[in-house]
Amino acid sequence: MSDQPTPMMAQYLAIRDANPGALLFYRMGDFYEMFFQDAVEASAALDIALTKRGTHMGEPIPMCGVPVHAAESYLLSLIRKGFRVAIAEQMEDPAEAKKRGSKSVVARDVVRLVTPGTLTEETLLEARRHNFLASFANVRDDSALAWVDISTGEFRVMSCPEPRLAPELARHVPRELLAVEGSRLDDIATEAGAALTELSAGSFDSAAGNRRLCALFHVETLEGFGNFSRSELAAMGAIADYLEMTQKGRMPLLRPPVREEMGGAMQIDAATRRNLELTQALSGGREGSLLAAIDRTVTAGGARLLERRISAPSRDLALIHDRQAAVAHLVNDPRLTADLREALTRAPDMDRALSRLALERGGPRDLGAIRAGLTQGGTIAAMLGDDSIRILADAARDLTGHNELIDLLDEALVAEPPLLARDGGFVAPGYDEDLDETRRLRDEGRGVIARMQADFIAETGVTSLKIKHNNVLGYFIETTSTHAERMLAPPLNERFIHRQTTANQIRFTTVELSELETRILNARDRALEIERGIFSRLARAVLDLAPRIGQAARAMAEIDLTAAFADIACGEAWVRPHVDNSRAFEIKGGRHPVVERALKRKGEAFVANDCALTEGTTPAIWLLTGPNMAGKSTFLRQNALIAILAQAGAFVPASHAHIGVVSQLFSRVGAADDLARGRSTFMVEMVETAAILNQADDHALVILDEIGRGTATWDGLSIAWAVMEHLHAKNRCRALFATHYHEMTSLSARLSGVENATVAVREWEGEVIFLHEVIKGAADRSYGVQVARLAGLPLSVVERAKEILHELENGEREGAGKPVALLDDLPLFRANPAPPPAPRAKPSQVENRLRDLNPDMITAREALDLVYELRALIDSAS
Template sequence: LQRLSVGRGGPRDLAALRDGLDSGETLARSLRAEPEALLPPPAPLAEIVMCCSDHGAIVAALAEALADEPPLLVRDGGFVRQGYRAELDEQRTLRDDSRKTVAGLEAKYRTAAGVPSLKIRHNNMIGYHIEVTATHADKLDLAALGFTRRQSMSNATRFSTAELADLETRIGRAADQALALELAVFEELVAKVMAVSASIAAAGRALASLDVSSALAELAASGNHVRPTLTDEPAFAIEGGRHPVVEAALARQNGAGFVPNDCYLGTERRLWLLTGPNMAGKSTFLRQNALIAVMAQAGAFVPAKSATIGVVDRLFSRVGAADDLARGRSTFMVEMVETAAILNQATARSLVILDEIGRGTATFDGLSIAWATLEHLHDVNKCRALFATHYHELGALKERLDALAPYTMRVKEWQNEVVFLHEVAPGAADRSYGIHVAQLAGLPAAVVSRAEEVLAVLEKGEQSSAVTRVADDLPLFAAAPARPASGTAKPKESEVEKALAEINPDELSPREALDALYALRSRLPAD
């Protein structure tokens, strides 16, 4: 409707109005069949029925005039239904069936002249003309037939008639005239649509409202969502919250269930400091709570067991890493610009999620920025906030910041492996398990092993001297057989090693030892 109103629309826009309004009429009839649904207090449904009804006249006009599948552009033509306008059909016939028209006129002249060999031909010099042999030309009654001599040759004579000249003109102009007539029909239809544009727009709004409401209702039913409670109090109490997108992705991939988590941001603990290892789910937790707030204030049910949310005036998010090189901004600069916007604009009614502030610069610089940002959120902005970080040192602020609550993502170490439980629990993490994640990502075993050695040195004593000791002890032959990994980086025992461990050499005869050796060799992976 908007494109048509500014002269940018096409035949398919008219067809879309035709089909959409017709569907609206069908929907209105379906709703009328459920009279109990239209009784007060559900007034919006009655309004939707009213807005979607009484469009039969414009639907009929568009259906009568438009082809079933019109082209995209007006200039392409062919969008007016055959039989809608006789004059247009005639021009199309001339354009598309010119040979048939010429053949009919030729048969007419043959009968009138009594010359079976008479033909109507065309060339670029004289256009359409009648041609007969010289023998028959002298016997023709030119005046009675209305023939005018055009050209005489040794073996044939060419003639023309007013009717043939008019046909030639009409054939030449037929395509242009057919398109012009279609354009006129299009303008007429647009004018009819614009005359009832207000009611069409109302139907569009009604359909959109029902579309959004029914889609959200279907999502709430299929996703086991609950109706949130909105309040003016500075509350944010989510029990069993879930990330709707991640939950749906997990269900599609392997059917695994999403691990729900609670989140309570109130006056006494409105600022959460969330620590924990990489890949444990910190970012997911931050985003799911932001999404729950957005969905609740948009009027949707939310993915949780229960939710009580104080109205949020603005939601601020600083998550992820991205640069803006076209404007001369590095990844860290973008991070700082976004953080600055949050600290300068967030109010006590805002909801803020911050993920890994300060990670794009030196360790002490980043820690200092994260430290000061956390204090500012607590003392100045006084907003509800989730602050995820790997700087475990920030946990010391809980002694000074009354509304700061430390939480962590739970993990379990089992058989030299780290299992992410994806659960949020009170407390603080003491490790980030970054080397374990690097191993999962596929870093070479030698790199993982060396990283563990460096980490062990750095975790002992004063940092600067530890770095010097590591640099002085560079492994010159690291490309040789890799150091055995330790801790979380310990490689898994191969099948050959397991089989070898089960063999007791003292109990084997020479023949059994040889058989065992061949058996072990056969289990080695092929090169």
């Protein structure tokens, strides 16, 4: 047995070796096949059968495959599991290969490398989220981050020192991160949820990057787009190089790069995003996040824009005011808002349709999406009219002026185009005469032959003439020998060509019949060929206008988001915040949008609270005490979320809000370890706290919860105390500091910028009732034992905890010594549980009568009668 691979297997191995690190989908007819280790890995990942095909080096060759028509679903599974896939297609008709000889192999080549950051197919993407490919470059200690979504064309870059890389990746959540070989960014990429792809240093060459970008955008210089540093050119150039490699020369339709300034958006680090659950809940998934609670957009583009605004609230005061003005305009016109939202529901995703067309992965349905989107755009622009609000006026302008393209697509396309161009049937009747005739031949071949037969009878006068068909002659004219004499004589013999004579019949053909036969036999293929040509021309017409269509898509998203903000403001009684450049932070009646939404679903009301951190009139730091479950964490988070919403241009869940622009937002809330890096819960807490103290400026907003709780009591108190002093003296920022260390409340008398606040509770018959109301002052106790009982701890444990707490509190008041000495004197724990408390007395008749009463529904006379009635009940009971 020879160890030499077959020609086909040799071709497979050569293609696979040319695309290392990727599974190879090798096209064989109607299947993509995989062999060797690729087959073993793919069969396990996709849960499909692993078979064998031939041998290599004396061993059976593992093989598995997936149908071409269902390939996208398998690709999605592989991408989600971290694989990259190279798609090798047949580059010629197998019949052509056979002409070259029996051992010839069909020519194949990789047409695309599918990676997490380069997806464009509708089934592989989340419609309401971006799919970013990011790139990080470092040139002589100057670093930059670039990111692109090839499914929408968005392309941006910013200067980004390496310490800022993790927060920026947390903001954009790219699916894939490009970095130079040996970059050691594995941990950062993993934390951001991105697949790390390392490229050679040549991909990050800034000069080569400049040339690639100029070629990509067909310009002589990039100066028209901005002044980019060498590191920014390197980061963008690496993206262009990677797209050239993965798309095999079919470059996506990218917008010119936009340079972002680092100070343009509120800085929010990864820990804060996670703690505040901005776009993803701590439990995983979108539900339970701020994004899910406030998303009332009705288009995919609007949803993606909302996520960007929440992830990067603006610090540009003029832009914030413009966005608020647009929302206010729609809040004041509910009918217009409702009409806009209804019209927007019929607007498709033009950005992604454009991208697929540019990459030659689009179909007739994408052309239909462009037509429908531009048509709806015109309707929406007419609704807005000559709006005086700048953002809405600009959007309306971008939605107009597309009539010529709309008319072209309307004339050319059927009402509901199919998904794939190869299926045909998408060109409207009457658009192309040649196509209409070809379709008529394809669909009505018999009728066409019958009409031609009638024409021949009329022409010859031979009523017995018939047009017939067989597999040898094809279509032919047949008549009896008697009648054939007329057709064999001039002048008909010049038109009717003799083909065959049988015993009783003579057969003829004509030039027209031969041509018609050819056209009928080829009608199906010819119709598809004509439609493919029309599709190419229509796609080119769309792509020639891609920049204007992209502007229209962005305008649609802007209107959708503005209307969504207006809808939630009206529906949830949100107010327009006053945002300025001061350090004010005054919230009245503030609410947590996520918690309030959850309570509403259960039919419960949210308790609103005020917060005032304005330095100069009231302290800039609130020290918040109170028991667990009372709502401290909710209060901390809701104020941070209100700041985010305000700077995103939305109204906020409050009755009044005055917010000085927040430059940085930091949150240290919640507890979690990081075992993979060997960090305990306390270590994670300290690392996050250190980041805050080292970075927060005087326009930052900081929320801290239970600093120091992960270590011994006195250690924790000392750390919390020192952190508070640092925030007050060094950072001088606005802050909410929640703690269980009641000793810290004395700081309010020593630090001018600190004021005590607490969450109110009430005790009733041994029960603790959480009022969820934040008031001025300090808590006198933590109610930890009561909360433990509510959590379901065994009664014996709860009673024992009460004993220990009682002894410790008495000893502290009486100066009895250290806690350890006090605990040594306690009696031992009793194994038998304490007797249950005596059952509560049944309610009296007076209580029952009052419980059934609605004070708002009785008159003064009835109230007086009730007093006599209650007095009688008391007398009868005694």
